[in-house]
Structure formats: structure tokens, C-alpha cells
Amino acid sequence: MTASEIRDGATPTHRYSATVAADIEQRWQDVWEESGTFEAPNPAGPLAAPDEVAGREKLYILDMFPYPSGAGLHVGHPLGYIATDVYGRFQRMRGRNVLHCLGYDAFGLPAEQYAVQTGQHPRKTTEDNVTTMRRQLRRLGLAHDPRRSVATTDPDYYRWTQWIFRQIFESWFDEQAGRARPIAELVALLESGARPVPDGRAWSELAEAERRDVVDGHRLAYVSQAPVNWCPGLGTVLANEEVTAEGRSDIGNFPVFRRNLRQWMLRITAYADRLLDDLEGLDWPEPVKLMQRNWIGRSDGARVRFATGHDTAPIEVFTTRPDTLFGATFMVLAPEHPLVDALLPAAWPDGTPPAWTRGGVDPRAAVDAYREQAIRKTELERQSEGRDKSGVFAGAYATNPVNGERIPVFVADYVLMGYGTGAIMAVPGQDERDWEFAERFGLSIVRTVAPPEGWDGEAYVGEGAAINSANDEISLDGMGVAAAKAAITDWLAAKGPGEHTVTYKLRDWLFSRQRYWGEPFPIVYDEHDRPIALPESALPVELPEVGDYRPTALDPDDGDTDPIPPLARAEGWSEVELDLGDGRGLRRYRRELNVMPQWAGSCWYEIRYLDPTNTQRFVDADNERYWMGPQGEGDVGGVDLYVGGVEHAVLHLLYARFWQKVLYDLGHVSAAEPFRRLFNQGYIQAHAFRDMRGQIVPAAEVEEQGDGTYSWHGQPVVREYGKMGKSLKNIVTPDEMYDAYGADTFRVYEMSMGPLDVSRPWETRAVVGSQRFLQRLWRNVVDEETGALRVVDKPCDDVTRRLLARTAEAVTTDLDGLRFNTAIARLIEYNNALTRLPAVPREAVEPLVLMVAPFAPHLAEELWSRLGHPQSLAYEAFPASDPALLVEETVTAVVQVAGKVRDRLEVPVSIDDAALRQRALASPRVASALDGRPVRTVVVRAPRLVNVVPG
């Protein structure tokens, strides 16, 4: 082809197009893989390369564990992976030993639901999905260590998940030491008498079964019969964290019922204070810390017992306002409170107001009817009713311990069984809810905190002096809230009916699921139905094949059904004959048929990445200390940078912190926290379009009209804004971007759209801007027509050299601060400057290629290689700037009059205030702006600014 033919034809042969990009990208991906470019050396174990570790600072970068869904990726998914990759490549060029990899969280409900829909075995669909995702991500050119890509569904992985569960099961929380200890140490303490048995008897007096009860009652993993979230639609129970505020399942949106079932729990509540306190030392976004604090929900207060006069235990309440105890004029119990039944008398007491009985012939009938109605109410109905208070008198009275007042006891659903003790003392004078209830039922109201002047008459919850709060022994009157709290709490403790206490919103973690696709528990039951942990040598307990892995189909709206674990169908698996080595010989045991929840595998994956092939331990101690150990005094340790969406603010991040702390207490890891620094990326949103009937139409087929309106096949549609997804028909896939532009353009575009932590709309038509940038860079190095190198080996001019220094400086600080968008703007600016040069000097463009490399690594490798460098640039030093070149000789000084810019002066950088002041006042523009007014003051900030203030 002649040159004129090329010009006559369409695109020059050597233009950086999607085709050229695809060729370059796949070639370099192969090179990286074959030469193990991004394999991170360990200090010890099978992946050890001590020579490569020596003398380099380590950096552990982590992306949130993805689960491979069947839907494939859209362009929003890789955002965080690209960001961590850019950062990792940058830090590698600055000499750090970077650990970065990606595995798959492949167990769990989403994977299983997808398998159920497609009628295939979850193992098959999971493997297919992982393959698809690996392909889509490989095409992105992520600098991951492929040897470390674990999957939770691999028996070599879940063997250690089971091992950790076993550690949790075989330990207890020593409240005094504030940490977990091996269960054997508890047994020793009990045997020696150093620790009393809870009911006060001697250990030696206890029967074997009673001893087991005591020990099992202390374990961090325990079986309990308790109200749990039963979701018949999913066929499984769920953790509190997996249930929405509307009382439905997070996944699938099925109704959830409270039901008493025997389930595995993890004692996360034992760690409530440490999970709260250790947030202090973490470099996390404040909103996430706050969400964790709120979820843990610590509140300080007092327990107070109210005698009932019946033949029952007193009613114990929790209050954060013990100072208002003199104003407690009635009590309220949650409908499910266990004391309610014992309190109910045979008939209404004399003088019971009719409004209190809800028409019940006797208290039992009234309370039963009320409970029936309250339990039937869904969360949604409760909310639609607003805060209207309902309730019924229990026919009983209690005695206020501070003043001996006889106060009525009600049952009402505004008191929740799940918080505090499930019972409250009602203080209408200082509590809005109690006020509403008192008004409704005509109950007396006593103010015990003086409201401010002019208070409108409702409950006063603020600060103020105590009033009406004295008995023969103590008076709170005149005290502030804090002082009154302390005084009354001391009095209660001295007299017996109460004491200081702390309550948490956090509940223990419901850990078993009646599903198939999860980790089996390493647990068997003996003939007494007691759980026993299988020995380490029996791990992994492999997930058995079953004829039908689907959960038993149950009516989603019927909460009275029972869960049926699919593993019960595994032929010959549920019963097993074993010698557990406890001297009892070969015996028959029943296996645990539940599986672990989705979160189990993601509670410790960041640890397994460190040592993925270790067959002796879940992680080698040296490797763990090297990558995650504390860095000096006061550091909690953990991953150096963890990037992911804010949707895991509570669930995963809380569970993983809990497991980390157990492992830390037991001496298995050196880091007290798993994630030292957390960064929440924003989401990529997208526009969606509806036609006149309100139906969503495919966004890809919508055309923009000249007047800013939109049409779809000729009919007008309206634009809205939301998540990218199937339901809004607005998915754009990475594959489309690879085909149309190439991976490097896609990467640059995603990083240039805006700050990483801000959500923003996807705009396919804007991607071309990033392509033009890379094309211009390519053209600065390669002749589009001939493919020859265009770079000249001549010295660079001074202006360009200074611009390069400033660019390198700015790009470095931007990358350090994860400000990728501004770094790219700088690079484009510099590249545009090179484009305007008559010829591009090597000295000017080589640093640019290196600086672009973290963003567009394939293009950069290709240019680097064409520039004559035989080695990959992955370990080239990131360009540093000569400080001498950063110093300007002259600057533009801005001259303001009354704060408005009126002139600009080119001045030497060394100019002093007096000289600059003189030059500014000499400016004719200043004179004209002053318009004859006298000068009052002149603010001078040499060399950049003068502000002349007229009188």
C-alpha cells in the first residue's frame, strides 16, 4: 500500500484503535502470566522468595470478595478492582512488595438460588460463573497474583473454614480477661474450683450431663432454642442482619417469621465492647464506623426490679434514665414476655377502667386476644399504623421500689422482647412514647425533670433539675440528670432492687442455614444429642452429593412450617460411625445437617490469600505477621487498603472483625483487626427510560433528540436514574467496552469519571474521550501511517521539562490519595502539551509512559517496549520530579481591588512584599478601578497576590 492509498483509505494502519488495543492487551496479558510478573513473594512457605522480600516494604491491597453471580459483570462491577489495580501498580513502581489478588465467595444463597432457577447443580453453575468472571476480569489486565485466587467452595479452603469454626466451638469468653480462651482452660478452672459453677454447687457434685451443660453454655459457638428469623420462602433461617426493616428477607424479599427453633449461634455479643472500642484505631470512613456503632447499640443504664406481689419473680426492666424512677407510673411488658402468663389474675381487679380491658372478659382472654393480634401484624402494618399506641392491662400491679407506689402493668407491642429485658418502667413525664400511652389510657403523669420556661406540656426528655424525686432515704431534687443517675443507681445497688448495667442492640449471630450450598459443620451429635467437634484429622467434612439439592419448597406465607435441611437427603451421610479418640471407641454419631451461612467463607479469606497453598495450617505465622501484623506501637494491624461498597458496612465487616478477634485471642494471628484501612467506592449508576405506559424500554435503543428529549423507536420516552441492572434494561457490559475501545480505554474512563468514593452515571458516549487521550499518546510515540517510532533523541526544552516535573509531582500525590480522576487530568494536560511540540523528545515522553502505566498498563508496556526497553515496566521506578525544576523563576501575581481581580503582573518569584505592593499600585488598571478613591489598606501576599482596599 502506498502512502496516498492509506490516506485515501479510512483509518491509518497503525492508529491506536480497538483492534490494535485488543491485540496489544492480550499479548501483554500472556507475557505477564507466563513470566509471573505479578506473583508476590512470601517470606515463608511454598510461595517464599526471601531474596525478593528483603529490603522492600510490603503493601497488602484487597478488594471485597465477589460472589460469581450468573448474570455476569456490568461496567459498575470492575470500578473498585481497577482502582486497587492502579494503586497497586503505582506502589509496585515505587518499590513496594504488593500483594493483590482476587478469589471467589462461591457458597451461599445467591449462587444456590441461581442454580435452583436454572435446574443445574450449584457446583456446575458456580464453576461456570467463576470461569465467566475470570475471563471478563482477565481481559481487564489486573496485576493479580493468580496463584492466590481461592474459592470458598474448594474443600482445601473450607477445610480451614471448618477448622476455624472448631476453634470457636472449642473456646469460651473470659469476661474478666476480656478475651477468648480454649475451653479446656475453663474446664480446668471449674475443676479446681478457681471458677465457681453458675448455680453455686461444687463441680464434683455435678453429674456428667450437668457438667456438659455448664461447659456448652460457655462456648463461643453454641446450640440454642430461641426465637429466630424463619423464612419459609427460602426454606432457611436467617441472621438479624439479613432481614430488612420491613421484616422480609434481604435476598428474594420473602416474609420472615419469628419462630422458636434449635439453631447454632456464635457469641459475637461477648465482643461487643471490643468491636466498638477498636473502631477508634481504624482508618475507616466515619459513616461506616457510625453504622457499626449503631448496630452494636451500646447503652449505659440500670437494671431495676419491680416486685409484683404475685407469686412470681419481680419484673426486671432496663432503663437509661434511672434518674426518672420516681416518675414511673406504670409498666409495660412485651407481648412475648415470659412473665405475662404468670401475672394474669383470674378476674379484673375491682375498679379496672373499661378502657384498659379491650373488652376481654378476664385478663387472660384480653391478653391472649391482644397477643394474637400483635403477632399477626406484619412489620409493614405496624409501620402503616404509625406510632399509635395499643396495649392491654394485665390485671396486675407492681411496686415502684423508690416510693412504694402501686403501679399497673400493661402488655403492649411498643415494647420489644428483643431489646433490654423486654419490659420497661414507663415514665410519661420524660418519655414521648410513654406519654402517648399514658394519654391514651388515662394514666397519671409525674414530671421528675423540670422543663424549661414556657414548655408546651408534653414529655420533656432534655437536661434539667430533678423534681418530685425524694423518699425518706434519698433525694435527687435539684440534681442534674447525670448526677441524679449516679445517685439513684448507687442507692438501688445498696438497697438491692437494681444496679448499673450496659445493654447492646447486637444479638448473637445465628449461624446455621437449612440449605445445601454451604460449608458443612465439623460437628456430630452423640446419643445424648450433644454436639461434639470432629478432630482436625477428620477435616474437611466434604459436602455430600444429594439427589435433590433444592430447599424443600414451602409456602412463603406460612410461618408455622419447619425447616428441612437438604443434607438430610444425603444417602448414608447423616449417620456415621467414628472413633473420636476419646476412649469410647467406635460409636455411631449423627451429623449436623445444617450448613454455615454465606458469610463464613468471607470472614477470613483475606488471611488465606496470604498462604493459599499451606496444607499444615490456615496460614503460616511468619506470612501472617509479614503481611498483616501490627506496624509499630498502637497499630491494630490488618490489610493496608480494603476497597469495596458501603453495603457491607455492618454484615461482612462486623462478622470478619469478630472472627479475627477470636483468632487473635487464641494466638493464631498477630493482627487484632482484619482491615486497617477501608475505602468505600461509589457506584456506577445509569439512566433508564420509560415509555408512555410506564414500561421500561432498552436503554441501548433510546435516541436523544436535539431538544434534549428522548425517543425509542419513534415514541417519546422519559429518562430516570438508577442502578444498572436487568430490571431497568440499562446494563452495559465490560465486554462491549473491550470490543468498542479496548480494556485500557475502559480503565482510563472509569478512573477519570470522578472521585472514587462518589456515585456517578455511566455515559457510554463519553468513553471516546479516554480513547482520544490514549490515541494522542500513541501518536506522540508511534507514526500512525508507518508504525515507526516518532520519538527524537534530542534534549527537551525547559518549559516542557518544568511541566513534566510539576506533572510527576502532582500525579504522585494524587495517586497516593486515590485521586485518580485528577491524576488523569494532569496526564492529559501534559500529553496535550507534548502533542503541540514539533517533535517529541524521548526524555519528555518516557516518563509519561511510565506514569500512564498504572491506568493503561498494556498500552504503556507496548510503548515502553517499542521505545527499546526489553523488560516489563511493572518494576520501573515511578518518575520522580527534580525539586529544582519545581521552583519557578517568575509567577503571575494577581492584583485585586476590593477583592476583585483587576490586573495580573508577571513578577520574579523572589519579589518581596514592598516591591510587589509598589508594582501593584503603579498599575493603570488598579488606578482606573480605584476611580479616584483613596487607598485604605493593601494586603500583600508575595509573590502571588495583592489586594488593594479602597477607603
Next chain:
RNA sequence: GCGGGAGUGGUGUAACGGCAGCCACGCGGGCCUUAGGAGCCCGUGCCUUCGGGCGUGCGGGUUCGAGUCCCGCCUCCCGCACCA
């Protein structure tokens, strides 16, 4: 209701308390083309009597100087929500 975050051109965004709008999309004009949904170059906040004036959600304040700090509103987004 409580708590948190954010409001800047047509769009995404950028600005140590010191030149508002870097960079990019889009748009307008031009070049090159048989052609342009390619590429390149120039222009592009609004108004203007071409002097300049006005501009960072609204209203105040601090300051020589405020997009940035303080107070009060408005709007949007997120989290929690009868938590005693």
C-alpha cells in the same frame, strides 16, 4: 423523627480561605475527505449598549478576600427507626 453526606456551566467534574470552572463529554465553527457516527485544529458559564456587569441551592455573618469557615433555611441521597 434521629444520625450522616451532598448541592458549582447543557453533562461528569476541578479549585492550600487568594485568578471559579483544570480535564473530559456534548455543542458551534473550520481542516481533511466521494463520504463521516473516523481523525486533527479553534471556540464554548450567563448577560452585554463590548466599557463592562453577573455568577458556586436560598438568606445572613466572619474576613482585606468565602465555592471553601460560622449561623439559619430549602432540596436531594444514604443509614437507623417505638432500642426504653
